[in-house]
Amino acid sequence: MSVEGGAGEPLSDSQKREIAVWFLTNAPAGEIHYVAKDVRALLGDDAVYEAAAAEAFPEYNKAHLVSLELPDRSGDIIIATYGELDRNNYLDPRTAQVATVDHIKQTCTKLRPAAxxxxxxxxxxxxxxxLDVELSKYVAEAYPKGVCAVYCTSGKDIEGPGADFGFAVVISAAKRSPQNFCNGSWRSIWTMDFNYELQFVDIKGKIQVDAHYFEEGNVQLDTNIDCKDSTIMQSPDDCAVSITNIIRHHESEYLSSLEESYLNLSDATFKDLRRKLPVTRTLFPWHNTLAFSLTRDLAKELALGK
Incomplete structure (x- = not known):
């Protein structure tokens, strides 16, 4: 990487590493290894690349809620901040196991019972x-190859009724089709605070959708929405059903809105752009792209899973 800094000065190794980290952490969903290959070639310095990769890959994996198969094939673990015990060890609350993760290879290398x-x-x-049981049913119906996890975020040592506690729900789904120049991902995080005194559950969610279509161009969808809701505190089973229904409602509604946005894309959408048409002088074929198909298919699958 021979780019020069200010006043004609060549970039230092530290500056090169920072630039490489930026490119790696901002890689589209499912494409960090493709970006890494190019970054490594451009750097021409394995030591600088390895330092950048060691910093970028863990952050990328957590930000994209990357899921990895457990070594014993008992399921998948999501690389999420909520399950992070240290830089390389993550709790899988469903199987009560801790997986050691190789962030760069995106694999689980070891597994042990949780303490x-x-x-x-x-x-x-x-x-x-x-909640995990009900959520798993919903995710299996709504998202092909989707995975989910429920983490206790506060009050995990409470032995009985009388105190507040909190959970985080993480849902991750992806559609990878690089041979067709398209990748996409769905990520949603829902936090819930159980208030014992008020017998109330406060629910907040953030949904993120990414799609990247790169055949003869570079078109990306990167959108997110915040949600709020609540329910009364009931028995564990009744709470699980109520919370899952709330999540289903908001996610279904958001998928429908995304599909409607695609269907309503028109010439007016591009009025504020610098160039109304691409250099080919033809409108982008939204309805024929896998980026559109991803959102449409997810919406249909979720509707069928209601």
């Missing part, structure tokens, strides 16, 4: 596992 102090109490686990 008692890493797990919630039996009382909290009753609520957590009930």
């Amino acid at each position: 008692d102090e890493e797990l919630p109490s039996a009382y909290i686990e009753e609520f957590r596992s009930a």
Whole structure:
């Protein structure tokens, strides 16, 4: 990487590393290894590349909620901040195991049972596992190859009724089709605070959708939305059903809005752009792209799973 800095000065190794980290962490969903290959070639310095990769890959994996198959094939683990015990070890709350992760290779290398102090109490686990069961049913119906996890974020040592606690729900789904020049991902994070005194559950969510279509061009969809809702605090099973229905409602509604946006794309959409038409002088074929298909298919699959 021979780009020069200010006043004609060549970039230092530190500056090169920072630039490389930026490109790696901003790679489209599912494409960091393609970007890494080019970054490594441009740098021409393995030491600088390895330093950049060691910093960028963990952040990318957590930001994109990358899921990895567990070594014992008992399921998938999501690389999420909520399950992070340290830089390379992540808790899978469903199987009560801790996986050691190779972030750069995006694989799990080791697996061990979680220690008692890493797990919630039996009382909290009753609520957590009930929600995990209902959520898993919903995700299996709504998102092909989607994965989910429920983490206890506060109050994990509570032994019985009388105190507040919190959960985080993470949903990750992806559609990879690089041979057809298209990749996409769905990520949603829902946090819920259980207030015992008010017998109330406050729910907040953030949904992120990315799609990248790169045949003879570079078109990306990068959108997100924040949601709020609530429900009453009930038994673990009833809470699980109520919370899952709320998540289903908001996600279904958002998918429908995305599909409608695609269907309503018209010439007016491009009025504020610098160039109304691409250099080919033809409108971009939105309806024929896999980026459109991703959103449309997800919407249909979610509708069928209601």
